[in-house]
């Protein structure tokens with residue numbers, strides 16, 4: 001049996017209009033961790049997919065390894081995301097938030113000097129983000 005990617009897909013209570021899914025892609029376009037109109041535009045441009053997965057979204061102020069990553073722990077951030085979800089729903093698509101905490105990969109420079117918090121005491125080695133102090 002051949003199933004077209006353009007055909008709807010039932011996942012639990014959700015009906016996706018097609019089987020295309022946008023992968024989570026960190027865009028780093030959130031000044032002060034707050035999503036803006038640029039995020040609304042970015043996700044609206046991709047609503048032809050049946051399901052959009054958001055970029056990783058910080059669940060608390062200590063969770064980031066990226067500059068300008070989005071959060072969802074303050075009223076301002078939530079209001080920014082509400083504009084995104086409203087725009088996506090208005091265009092007939094669905095969006096899931098990818099909740100994110102970078103654990104031992106977080107960096108004090110991104111969290112007002114607060115130390116890194118992770119599930120183990122083993123330090124991360126090497127870093128992708130060479131603009132931050134201490135990464136080699």
Ligand SMILES: Cc1cc2nc3c(=O)[nH]c(=O)nc-3n(C[C@H](O)[C@H](O)[C@H](O)COP(=O)(O)O)c2cc1C
Pocket residue numbers: 023024025026027054055056098
């Ligand atoms: C710029 C960039 C940002 C990304 N951001 C995320 C992210 O926020 N969350 C995540 O789970 N994966 C993220 N990824 C991984 C992509 O989702 C992944 O590359 C995509 O699903 C394709 O899979 P592949 O790289 O294994 O082919 C990112 C990748 C890139 C290149």
